[in-house]
Amino acid sequence: MLSRIKVGPAPHIKAAYSTRRIMLDVMIALVPAIAMSVVYFRVRAAVLITVCVLACAATEWLCNRIRRRPDSLHDGSAMLTGLILALSLPPALPVWAAVLGSAFAIAIGKMVFGGLGSNIFNPAMAGRLFLTASFGTLMTTWTVPGTLGPVQTGSDQMAQMPAVAAANTLPNSPELQAVTQATPLAWSKEAIKGKSPVDTANRMIRPALVGQVGGCLGETSALALLVGGVYLLIRRTITFHIPLAVLGSALLCAAIGWLLKPEAYASPLLHLAGGGLLLGAFFIATDPVTAPLSHRGMVLFGVGVGVLTMLIRMVGEYPEGVMFAVFLMNAVTPLIDRLCRVTPFGGVPRG
Amino acid sequence: MKGGLTFPGGVHPPEYKDLTEDCPIQVVPAPSQVVLPLSQHIGTPCRPTVAKGDTVQAGQVVGDADAFVSAPVHSPVAGKVKAVGLAPHAVLGRCQAVTIETDPNAPDDKAPSPQRFGADFNPETYAPEQIRQAARAAGLVGMGGAGFPTRVKLEPNPEQPKKVLIVNGCECEPFITCDYRLMLEWTDQVIAGVRLAARAAEVERIKIGIEDNKPQAIEAVRRAVETCGMDERIEVCVLRTKYPQGSERQLIRAVLGRHVPSGQIPPAIGVLVMNVATCAALAEAVVLGAPLTHRVVTVTGPAIGAPGNYYVPVGMTVGDLIEHCGGLTERSARVVLGGPMMGLAIADMTTPITKTTGAITFLVDRVVRGDRLARPTPCIRCGRCLAVCPEGLNPTKIAHAVMYEKPDLAEQYYMNVCMECGSCSFVCPAHIELTGYIKTGKILHARAKKRMPP
Numbered sequence: 001m002l003s004r005i006k007v008g009p010a011p012h013i014k015a016a017y018s019t020r021r022i023m024l025d026v027m028i029a030l031v032p033a034i035a036m037s038v039v040y041f042r043v044r045a046a047v048l049i050t051v052c053v054l055a056c057a058a059t060e061w062l063c064n065r066i067r068r069r070p071d072s073l074h075d076g077s078a079m080l081t082g083l084i085l086a087l088s089l090p091p092a093l094p095v096w097a098a099v100l101g102s103a104f105a106i107a108i109g110k111m112v113f114g115g116l117g118s119n120i121f122n123p124a125m126a127g128r129l130f131l132t133a134s135f136g137t138l139m140t141t142w143t144v145p146g147t148l149g150p151v152q153t154g155s156d157q158m159a160q161m162p163a164v165a166a167a168n169t170l171p172n173s174p175e176l177q178a179v180t181q182a183t184p185l186a187w188s189k190e191a192i193k194g195k196s197p198v199d200t201a202n203r204m205i206r207p208a209l210v211g212q213v214g215g216c217l218g219e220t221s222a223l224a225l226l227v228g229g230v231y232l233l234i235r236r237t238i239t240f241h242i243p244l245a246v247l248g249s250a251l252l253c254a255a256i257g258w259l260l261k262p263e264a265y266a267s268p269l270l271h272l273a274g275g276g277l278l279l280g281a282f283f284i285a286t287d288p289v290t291a292p293l294s295h296r297g298m299v300l301f302g303v304g305v306g307v308l309t310m311l312i313r314m315v316g317e318y319p320e321g322v323m324f325a326v327f328l329m330n331a332v333t334p335l336i337d338r339l340c341r342v343t344p345f346g347g348v349p350r351g
Numbered sequence: 352m353k354g355g356l357t358f359p360g361g362v363h364p365p366e367y368k369d370l371t372e373d374c375p376i377q378v379v380p381a382p383s384q385v386v387l388p389l390s391q392h393i394g395t396p397c398r399p400t401v402a403k404g405d406t407v408q409a410g411q412v413v414g415d416a417d418a419f420v421s422a423p424v425h426s427p428v429a430g431k432v433k434a435v436g437l438a439p440h441a442v443l444g445r446c447q448a449v450t451i452e453t454d455p456n457a458p459d460d461k462a463p464s465p466q467r468f469g470a471d472f473n474p475e476t477y478a479p480e481q482i483r484q485a486a487r488a489a490g491l492v493g494m495g496g497a498g499f500p501t502r503v504k505l506e507p508n509p510e511q512p513k514k515v516l517i518v519n520g521c522e523c524e525p526f527i528t529c530d531y532r533l534m535l536e537w538t539d540q541v542i543a544g545v546r547l548a549a550r551a552a553e554v555e556r557i558k559i560g561i562e563d564n565k566p567q568a569i570e571a572v573r574r575a576v577e578t579c580g581m582d583e584r585i586e587v588c589v590l591r592t593k594y595p596q597g598s599e600r601q602l603i604r605a606v607l608g609r610h611v612p613s614g615q616i617p618p619a620i621g622v623l624v625m626n627v628a629t630c631a632a633l634a635e636a637v638v639l640g641a642p643l644t645h646r647v648v649t650v651t652g653p654a655i656g657a658p659g660n661y662y663v664p665v666g667m668t669v670g671d672l673i674e675h676c677g678g679l680t681e682r683s684a685r686v687v688l689g690g691p692m693m694g695l696a697i698a699d700m701t702t703p704i705t706k707t708t709g710a711i712t713f714l715v716d717r718v719v720r721g722d723r724l725a726r727p728t729p730c731i732r733c734g735r736c737l738a739v740c741p742e743g744l745n746p747t748k749i750a751h752a753v754m755y756e757k758p759d760l761a762e763q764y765y766m767n768v769c770m771e772c773g774s775c776s777f778v779c780p781a782h783i784e785l786t787g788y789i790k791t792g793k794i795l796h797a798r799a800k801k802r803m804p805p
Contacts, residue, residue: 001654001681001683002679002683002686004682006684006696007698008696009776010687010691010776011776012685012694013777014719014725014776014782015364015777015778016722017721017722018725018728020726020728021780022731116728117728117729118729288731293732293734293737293745295734298734342743342744342745344742345604345610345742345743346611346614347610347613348613349612350614
């Protein structure tokens with residue numbers, strides 16, 4: 001009965017938590033968004049997601065082999081990176097590009113830094129940035145969701161979005177599964193430049209909530225992302241600090257523009273629902289490895305992400321800015337950690 | 352009865368108190384031999400006052416020291432000194448100890464005597480100095496775990512007058528129920544000890560802190576306080592159940608809303624904290640002149656045959672206690688002196704129970720492991736350790752600084768403020784032994800400091 005006793009440092013019990021559990025929880029939270037992407041983009045979505053997850057896992061396995069390190073696939077972080085990368089890709093992206101992006105995300109985004117816990121930048125965002133920089137056209141070709149195919153030409157949806165219909169002269173071909181169109185944020189950008197009325201963008205709020213708009217695989221349906229985010233908060237896998245700071249600061253920025261110049265700037269709701277703000281706030285900015293340690297630091301980080309995103313969307317050249325904002329804030333995370341050093345409750349000890 | 356008072360940070364480990372909370376305190380007969388370590392307290396270790404072959408009486412002093420910060424050691428049994436030499440010690444590894452072979456013919460009549468104390472107990476009949484002397488003579492030390500000599504604690508200091516006595520009835524460690532049973536069964540004795548301690552330390556107010564997961568104890572203590580006619584000075588504070596509520600600094604934070612400055616002890620803000628078991632022992636020492644030779648120990652865990660709360664002679668070995676408590680029924684993964692959060696895992700079953708041992712926990716694999724899917728990973732910087740640290744530290748930074756042998760960096764993150772409660776290791780999803788590394792760092796730091804020329 002005492003033959004197997006071990007000694008070890010206290011505590012001798014552990015909370016039912018693990019890195020794997022955290023990664024698994026985030027994957028579960030992404031299920032609604034995955035489901036919606038498959039509903040809207042059909043086989044394309046399923047293929048891209050599968051390819052990214054497998055490519056990421058394979059790259060991590062290979063990197064560990066090359067570095068002669070023990071396998072680290074068990075923590076699930078590589079698969080999660082693949083999942084998030086896939087959900088941030090445009091549906092029409094060719095499979096080879098997705099594989100390339102996944103390989104870059106894991107190999108350069110994570111493993112060269114030393115693997116899980118050591119990377120400075122969010123690996124999924126590194127992969128996406130690489131693809132954006134290398135294959136700009138592919139990364140900005142937005143497919144109209146399959147459910148909005150040619151069948152619905154002239155239907156309610158099209159009537160709602162006259163500009164969309166105008167921009168896409170649809171050939172009446174039965175083989176046509178999907179067409180390309182501009183995303184809500186692209187219309188918002190057009191409005192800021194005065195090239196199109198802001199109403200075109202604002203009319204997309206409701207479709208963007210459910211996902212009947214163009215965009216990345218995972219970011220089309222705001223509601224699905226919200227459900228996942230709430231799940232993560234309830235499970236306490238993430239704390240409210242980062243999502244609240246990102247969304248709060250972004251909404252505030254959007255509201256300032258909208259109140260000052262409603263004829264040029266789209267409604268804050270559009271900025272919330274269209275584009276990657278929700279995906280970023282709940283799933284990307286909350287990546288623990290690349291976010292600050294303390295709660296104070298997390299809030300600062302989140303505000304940085306939110307403000308930078310809106311600066312890019314409203315002032316910058318790109319229609320979407322979540323990826324750049326997260327990337328830039330990842331770079332200053334060590335500085336934030338240094339700035340937000342925690343001091344003991346009992347004060348700094350004397351002597 | 353929901354407790355409102357609490358402290359920042361902390362964790363909620365599973366309690367496992369149902370194993371023993373309804374087990375009344377049972378007297379354990381004297382074992383055939385006791386091993387009495389001569390260092391069971393913080394301060395100068397005792398020198399043996401007996402030699403091999405000497406005959407000793409129950410309650411006789413076997414070790415003492417002249418130093419002020421020290422406490423004598425008494426024999427719980429009558430018998431013959433078998434050896435004076437090194438013996439296993441839970442904290443120190445090995446230390447000087449007196450081994451006594453029990454005389455089987457000597458009467459074994461040591462038993463708790465809570466019935467000797469009633470609501471009409473009057474502490475005024477004892478002079479403060481008399482109480483303090485009795486505490487020293489009885490070898491009293493803090494029985495909550497630290498083992499600070501009670502006599503030293505009670506000494507009034509004109510420079511730092513003590514205003515509040517906080518009585519610690521929290522018992523926040525999982526599994527342990529010895530203080531709970533004490534408050535329930537020996538209520539009047541505990542209150543008598545509290546009043547004696549207040550008189551000796553010359554404090555004005557008394558606050559008794561109990562976690563809200565012990566409603567019966569709160570009820571019993573409240574009733575005893577009401578009947579003793581001192582209730583305007585004594586207040587029972589109901590605290591929110593959270594680990595480490597029973598830690599001195601966190602208890603003060605919860606009860607008074609103030610932090611003891613880092614690196615200082617409670618008298619710095621005029622507070623004296625005493626454990627309920629120490630109070631009960633003080634009452635016995637002062638009124639009955641009985642030395643501290645026995646204490647209540649919770650023997651618990653899924654692997655022990657008869658879990659319960661036992662009145663155990665100090666010096667009884669863990670092995671003898673296992674035998675008395677029905678042996679082990681399951682394969683034990685860890686044998687822990689104390690609770691699972693801060694206790695020490697031992698490998699040598701000849702290690703004796705000391706004055707500060709509140710529990711022995713026999714853990715099994717399924718309890719130790721937590722998440723079955725878990726495997727250690729690198730730190731993912733989730734910040735959970737920062738969120739739960741009750742002292743507001745950055746455990747992951749300190750632990751990693753120690754891991755990579757950067758003692759200066761560890762110091763910059765206030766390593767020595769850590770009180771090793773284990774909350775950070777408990778929540779760490781990467782299963783890094785944060786507390787273990789910090790402990791190592793503190794030991795290395797202390798050693799490096801010693802080597803420096805004055």
